[in-house]
Amino acid sequence: MNSLVSAFTLDGPNAVVSPNQFKEAFSSLIKEYEATQKSVKVDFRKLVSLHSGVDRSTHLIHSYPAKLLPNIPIFFLNSGLLKKTNSVVYDPFCGTGTVLLEAILSGHQAFGADANPIARKITRAKTTSHCGIELRDALNDVLGRAPRIDPSQFSPVVDVNKWFSAQAKKELGKLLAAISTIPNPTIREFLEVSFSQCVRKCSRADPRMAVPVRRKDNRCDDEDVSVLFSKTTLTNIQRLERLPGISLPSHIGCDARHSLPPSCSGVDMIITSPPYAGAQKYIRASSLSLGWLGLAPGNQLRKLEQLNIGREHLTARERQISWSNESYDLRRDLDRVNNINPTRACIFANYISDMRHALRSSLATLRDGGVLVLVIGDNMVCGMPVQTSKHVKLIVEQENFEVILEVVDTIKSRGLMTKRNKTAGIISHEHVIVFRKRDGKTGNN
Numbered sequence: 001m002n003s004l005v006s007a008f009t010l011d012g013p014n015a016v017v018s019p020n021q022f023k024e025a026f027s028s029l030i031k032e033y034e035a036t037q038k039s040v041k042v043d044f045r046k047l048v049s050l051h052s053g054v055d056r057s058t059h060l061i062h063s064y065p066a067k068l069l070p071n072i073p074i075f076f077l078n079s080g081l082l083k084k085t086n087s088v089v090y091d092p093f094c095g096t097g098t099v100l101l102e103a104i105l106s107g108h109q110a111f112g113a114d115a116n117p118i119a120r121k122i123t124r125a126k127t128t129s130h131c132g133i134e135l136r137d138a139l140n141d142v143l144g145r146a147p148r149i150d151p152s153q154f155s156p157v158v159d160v161n162k163w164f165s166a167q168a169k170k171e172l173g174k175l176l177a178a179i180s181t182i183p184n185p186t187i188r189e190f191l192e193v194s195f196s197q198c199v200r201k202c203s204r205a206d207p208r209m210a211v212p213v214r215r216k217d218n219r220c221d222d223e224d225v226s227v228l229f230s231k232t233t234l235t236n237i238q239r240l241e242r243l244p245g246i247s248l249p250s251h252i253g254c255d256a257r258h259s260l261p262p263s264c265s266g267v268d269m270i271i272t273s274p275p276y277a278g279a280q281k282y283i284r285a286s287s288l289s290l291g292w293l294g295l296a297p298g299n300q301l302r303k304l305e306q307l308n309i310g311r312e313h314l315t316a317r318e319r320q321i322s323w324s325n326e327s328y329d330l331r332r333d334l335d336r337v338n339n340i341n342p343t344r345a346c347i348f349a350n351y352i353s354d355m356r357h358a359l360r361s362s363l364a365t366l367r368d369g370g371v372l373v374l375v376i377g378d379n380m381v382c383g384m385p386v387q388t389s390k391h392v393k394l395i396v397e398q399e400n401f402e403v404i405l406e407v408v409d410t411i412k413s414r415g416l417m418t419k420r421n422k423t424a425g426i427i428s429h430e431h432v433i434v435f436r437k438r439d440g441k442t443g444n445n
Contacts, residue, residue: 022048026079030405039406039431044071057105058126058239062197064096064119065210065285068273068375072432073102076271076373081434082108087268092256092362093309097123099271100252104244111264113253115307117295118196118286120252125193128186129243138187139233143226146171146178155299157291163212164220168202171225176292190240194233196289201228203288210285255307256358260365267365273375273430274358275310276388277351282308309354312347321349327394333386340382348381356395363399363437372396372435377411377428389431401435408432 025047032040048071050056059070077089089103094112096119103110104127114120151173154160160169175195182188202225205212251264256274260267275282283290283304290296290304297303305311323334330352338345363372374396379386397403409430 022075022078023080026075029407033405039408042407042409044069044075044409047071048074055239057101057242059098059101061126061236061239062096062122062193064122065282067095068098070098070102072375073099073271076434077102077106077108081371082269088266090260090267090270090362090365091272092270092358093272093274094123094252095119097126100127109250111251111260111267113256113258115255115309116282116286116304117254118289118293119282120254121189122193123252124186125190128190129245130187130190130240132237132241135187135190135237135240138182138184138191139230141182142175142178142191143230145181146174146226149174149177152176152180154291155294155296157296157299157301158287160291162214163203163205163288168220168225172199172202172292175226175229190236191233192293194236195229196293197232198225198228199288199292205288211281212284212288256309257354257361259361265365266367267370268367269371269373270362270366271373274355274392275308276377277310277348277379277381309358310351314346314350318350319343319346321346321353323349326352327391329387330391336384337381337386344382348379348386352391355392359392359395360399363396363401366437368437368439370437372401372437374433374435375430376433377430389433393433396435400438402438403433404436405434406431
């Protein structure tokens with residue numbers, strides 16, 4: 001990290017960020033980048049020091065693979081790039097809402113989008129404030145009603161009997177049925193998210209794996225399901241009570257490739273970490289929760305997977321994709337991969353095509369002078385390095401954007417890079433590229 005840049009520590013779950021802390025640090029990074037025109041090495045864990053294990057606001061309401069470090073949005077939201085409070089911040093690949101939550105905590109409006117319906121549920125739950133008394137009353141209602149109600153059934157996205165004991169299945173079904181009787185939809189959704197956080201702990205899934213893998217001992221944890229749900233929900237209520245008095249994300253869409261509604265135009269800043277090509281099975285990782293909450297269309301995970309950018313299962317049409325009109329560097333990367341594994345080349349080519357579509361839709365929402373903070377790393381495909389950050393950077397630049405800063409941070413274990421196959425490799429560094437939208441129309445809309 002640049003020696004001119006000071007580190008700032010947030011000591012507790014309710015620590016307040018002072019934007020003035022970060023403006024000088026950001027200015028120093030800009031000066032170094034402008035002087036060298038080379039990416040600057042940083043360590044966001046040191047630049048914005050969140051003590052290990054700090055339960056900041058509602059970030060820990062629900063686990064999820066490959067969460068964005070909150071240090072990154074904290075830094076850029078408070079760096080001086082946003083000139084006023086109540087600015088509009090958008091994350092088109094919001095996952096479980098790390099950027100949206102930090103935007104709200106910084107006094108801004110928050111929009112988001114994600115293809116995974118459980119991620120959208122978690123985002124809404126962690127960014128919507130409630131009266132703690134009402135939430136506790138609803139919890140007591142559910143716990144009192146559950147023993148006397150017929151259980152809800154698991155939608156058959158996977159074999160429920162493979163993953164749950166008969167007792168765990170019965171108790172989870174009763175809790176879910178009781179939750180469904182709560183009339184307030186936002187309170188009901190909050191309880192569903194707390195329920196979902198318990199699902200993996202009540203299953204036979206190995207807790208060390210992001211994608212469900214059955215434990216070798218084939219047993220479920222012995223803790224009473226209702227007790228676990230009660231403990232989880234009470235802890236989440238305490239987290240939710242840390243939110244500002246009136247918090248609510250303005251819009252959470254289901255696909256970054258779809259345009260935002262007119263009411264969400266005039267975005268001031270986009271902060272986002274897009275998915276990687278074939279790097280993380282978000283839908284498979286969420287399969288047990290998706291099954292209990294009935295969120296997979298037609299009870300088929302494959303239909304949800306087809307909505308994800310970076311997917312591995314391609315249609316016959318997607319396998320025919322051509323990259324003859326792409327840039328020289330991208331054609332070279334794809335041709336090298338194609339010589340070894342044509343399927344992998346098609347996966348990456350479709351990823352770039354989908355990213356171009358999603359970025360164009362997202363960037364069109366930014367006002368002139370608006371800022372994009374893009375967090376993205378480089379892939380290993382078929383044992384060869386592929387310059388993903390460079391290819392995606394070019395897409396953005398072609399939309400009439402200029403780079404004002406590029407930094408590189410080392411990825412330290414945070415569940416991001418599950419090694420998908422023996423030639424996939426591990427993504428060890430991420431580029432954080434800051435773009436500014438030039439005045440006038442975008443180049444390729």
